[in-house]
Amino acid sequence: MAAWTSLAAAMLGTTALPVMAGTPAAASYDERPAKLEQPTAYRDYERRSVDIPMRDGVKLHTVILVPKGAPMPKGGAAMLLTRTPYNAEEMTSQHASGRMAISLDGYDSAPEVVAEGGYIRVVQDVRGKYGSEGTYVMNRPFVGTSLNPTKVDHATDTYDTIEWLVHHVPESNGRVGILGISYDGFTALAALVNPHPALKVAVPMNPMVDGWRGDDWFHNGAFRQYNLSYIWEQVGTRDNSNKYEVTEADAYTHFMRYGSAGAAASAHGLDQIGFWQKLKAHPAWDSFWQEQAMDKILAKAPLTVPTLLVHSLWDQEDIYGAPAVWKALKPQDKAGNLFLTMGPWFHGQEIERADTLGAVRWDADTGKWWRAHVLAPFLAHYLYDKPMDVGTVTAFQSGTNRWQTLPGWPTAPATAKLFLHADETLGFDPSAKEGTVDYVSDPAKPVTYEPRPNKLVGYEENPWPTWLTDDQRPVSGRPDVLTFTGPVLDKPVTIAGTPIVHLTAATSGTDSDWVVKLIDVYPDEVPGDRAMGGYQLAVGMDIFRGRYRESLSVAKPITPGTPLEFTFDLPPANHVFRAGHRIMVQVQSSWFPLYDRNPQTFVPSIIDAKSADYVKATQKISVGGTNGSYIALPVVP
Known part of the structure; x- marks a missing residue:
C-alpha cells in the first residue's frame, strides 16, 4: 500500500500524504447525497407524487401537478385525469423544464390546453404498471363478466381515484375531467361505467374499443x-x-x-x-371479445357524462373504436351528451402539429385548430361553466381540406353502388358483361402493406404513423393486385360515412383473406405540389378473413371454386374526390407483414399454421351483371 501511495504521489508530482483520521472508508466513498432534493422554486407548478388506495387496498401511483404563480380560478381549479399503463412519472416530466406546459409536452396531454386552461393535471399508473401495486391484465375486463373474477376494474379504480382527489386536493373545484389516447382512451371510456358524480366530462381519443373487429389485435x-x-x-x-x-x-x-x-x-x-x-x-x-367490447358495454346504460369522442381518419392503430362507440350510443343519447370529432390525423396526432400526414398537406395545422376551437372550449364549458360553440360533430373534409360542423354522422347512407367492371374500370352503373377478373395469390410472395424494408412499430424516424396515407402505386402493377380505375371526374364526388364492400369472389383454396382499398388518384401533375402528381391516396382500406364470411364467431372453410359474397365495412371517410381526379379500387389477398398470412388452406388455427399449409390460390372476382362486385358509397347528393 505504501509503495502504491508513493507511486501515485510521484505521478502527481506531490508528496504522499497519510490518510487522515475521519476520511470515509473506500467502501462508503460516494459523492452523491443520501437523498437528492430537486430545487423547485423556479417551477410554475407544484408536483405531488402520491399512492392512492383503492377499495381492495391496492395503491395506485399518481402524479398531481398543481399550477402556481397565477390566479387560481374562483372556487378552485378543475382536475384533468389520465389513467395510463405508460409511466405516469415520465409522462409528467417529458422535458427538463420548470414550466408545467413543457413538462407535459408529450403523450396524451395537449399541454397548451392544460396549462392555459388553469387545470390541475393528474396522471396515474394503472394496476400492475410502473409505480402502481397490483396485477396487470391487458384491457382489464369489467366486474360482473365471466372474464373478471375480482371486484375491481378500471371503472372502480377510476371512481376510487376521483373520490380521493376531490377530498385531498384542496386547490380543486371538485370537478374532474378525464382524457387519454389509445389505451388511455380506453380507460377514459371505462370511467363512464357507473361514473363518479364529480366526473363532469370525458374525452376518449383514439380509444381501444374492440380488439377483434378492428382495433389493435x-x-x-x-x-x-x-x-x-x-x-x-x-x-x-x-x-x-x-x-x-x-x-x-x-x-x-x-x-x-x-x-x-x-x-x-x-x-x-x-x-x-x-x-x-x-x-x-x-x-x-x-x-371473450364481445364481453369486453366497449361499445357493447357502454350501450347498456344511458350516457350521463358529456363525452367528446375523437377519431383519426387515418388511425393506423385504433381506427375502429371511436366510430363504433358513436354508432352504439348516439341513437339513445336523448340528453345530447355525446359529441364526435373526426380529424385528418394518424393515431394521436391531434395533440401534435398536424399540417401534413405523410406526403399529404392539409393547408393548415389541423391539430392546433382543433385544440383551440373544440377541445379547449369543450373542457372549459363543463369544468368552468364557460360558453361553448362546439357542434355535435366536427369533421375534417379531406379533398377540400376544411372543417365542417355537422348535426350528425354519417351524413349520407351507403347506397351509391360503385361497380367493378371486367376491363378493370369502375362505374356507378353495372356493366352488362359478366365474368371474372383473376389473380394468383402466393403466400410465399405476399403483398406488403408498405414498401420494404418494413420496420417494426415505432414513432421515431419510422414510417409507421403515416403508412395509411402511403402512395399505393408501388403495388398497383403487381400481378396479384387487381386495380380498377374510374374515368377522370368532371365534377366532384363527395362521400361522408362508411363505405361497404360487397365482394363476390371465388378461391381455389379453402380459406382466403380479402383486402380492399378505396383510393383517390390525383392528376398526373398537381400545381404547387409536384410530389402529389399521380399519387394514389387510400381514403379507406381494410382486410377481411374469409373463414368468417358466415359468422364472425365461428370459422368455416370456404367451398373451393364457388362464388360467395364477402361483405365488410371500410373505415369511415369524409372526403371529396375532386374534379380531375379518379376513383380507384384495389383488391388483393395479403397485407404483409402487418397481418399474418392466410395459408389459403383451412386450418383450425392460422396463428399456428405449418409450412405445408401455405398454398397458392387462384382468386376470381366476379364483375358485371346482378352478381358483380361493388362498393356501396355514402355519396352526398
Missing part, C-alpha cells in the same frame, strides 16, 4: 402480428424493461423466417405471456 379476424413486440414489452414486465429483440432490419424478413405468427411468438418467448395465450385461444369474435 385483429381486423375482421386477420391477426396483426406487428403487435407481438407490444405484447411482450407491455405485459412481460411492470416497467416495460424487457425489449422484443430482433436480428433482422426488415420485418418482412423477420416474419417470413418464422412462417406463422405463432412460431415467431414462441421463438421470442411470448408463450410465457398470459394475454398471448388468450389471443391464441380466441381467434374468432367469440364471447
